[in-house]
Every structure is written in structure tokens, then in C-alpha cells.
């Protein structure tokens with residue numbers, strides 16, 4: 001089964017970003033996870049579309065762009081220069097016309113992702129499966145780093161894995177985001193997750209270096 005590591009750049013030290021990015025390149029991470037917030041869909045603001053444009057100039061690691069914004073389709077024009085391996089992920093809860101918005105991502109030439117808040121049941125994506133490349137299960141309520149895992153989301157990962165396998169969509173990747181600590185990554189691995197977003201509780205944990213953390217994280221998710 002495919003396993004991928006995606007450090008969450010809202011947790012990187014922005015004062016040392018170029019230095020730390022080189023460490024992530026050295027550790028061969030699979031994606032850079034970029035949270036874009038609007039202070040409406042979630043009560044916070046972090047990274048921006050300009051940040052993405054700046055990143056493109058200094059690294060070629062594929063981007064995993066997580067739009068935590070209302071009506072994301074109004075902002076897709078900022079993402080016209082995406083690469084085919086980049087993921088653009090919108091929230092199911094953030095737009096009335098979710099099917100149309102997913103089609104617009106496809107037209108941008110990126111991988112198509114949908115995110116579900118902890119309180120949103122997986123059944124809502126049943127009719128969207130043919131249009132998806134990945135499903136992001138939020139394992140905390142989105143908006144802030146450093147929160148505690150919501151335990152019921154572990155079972156949700158397992159139920160989604162089952163739903164994808166049984167419906168013939170096992171090629172859709174399951175992504176997990178929120179308190180993906182070393183311990184929780186093990187549990188998420190058992191449930192069948194594919195893409196692991198590592199933030200303050202793993203890849204950017206202050207007790208060890210980024211390289212050591214990536215090494216430990218890789219051992220868990222690739223085991």
C-alpha cells in the first residue's frame with residue numbers, strides 16, 4: 001500500500017524556512033502540506049497563496065495544498081501554475097457546489113482531494129468517488145496545530161478504507177491530518193491511511209531534529 005509523508009508547513013520555523021526546507025528535501029519527504037485559511041471557514045489565518053508562489057521558486061517537492069476556506073472555487077485562479085503531482089484539497093463543508101469545484105481542480109491539472117471535518121460522515125462522498133484522488137480525514141477540528149486527536153476519527157479511517165476497498169476505489173489515497181504523532185501514526189497506519197501530515201507532534205517536534213523526526217516517522221508509516 002502507498003505511504004507518503006507530508007510535513008505541515010504551518011509548523012515550520014518561518015524565520016529559518018529555507019534552511020529547514022533543505023532538511024526536508026534531504027529527508028526525502030513526499031509532499032509539503034500547505035494550510036491556507038481564511039479566518040471564516042476556520043478561525044485562523046496561516047499560510048497564503050503568495051507563500052505557495054515563493055515556495056515554488058526554491059523547492060520542487062510536490063505540494064499538498066489544503067484549502068480551509070469558504071467557497072474555494074473563487075480562489076482557484078491563484079493556483080494556475082500547479083504541477084500534476086500536486087494535490088489541491090477542498091473541504092466538503094466549504095462549498096454548496098462541491099462536484100463543480102472538484103471538476104475545476106481537475107481542470108487545473110492537479111490531483112483532486114476532498115477533506116472531511118471530524119463531524120462530517122464519510123457517506124457524503126459516496127457519489128464523488130469517481131472524481132477523487134484523495135480523501136483527507138481531519139483527526140482534529142481544523143485550524144490550529146498542537147491539538148489532541150479526536151479518538152473516533154481512527155474508526156472513521158478504517159470505515160473509509162473499507163468503503164473504498166468495497167466500492168472498487170482502492171486507488172483513492174486516504175490522508176490524515178491533526179495530531180499525527182509518532183504514536184497516533186502507528187494507529188492510523190493500522191487503519192489503512194496513506195498520506196500522513198506531520199506537524200508539531202512529529203516532524204516538527206522540538207525534542208529531536210527534523211532529520212531524526214522524519215527518519216522515525218518514515219519507519220512507522222513504511223513498516
Ligand SMILES: O=C(CO)[C@H](O)[C@H](O)COP(=O)(O)O
Nearest residue numbers: 008143145146179199200201
Ligand atoms: O491541519 C492542521 C491544523 O488544522 C495542521 O496541519 C496539523 O494539525 C499540524 O499538526 P499537529 O496537530 O501535529 O500540530
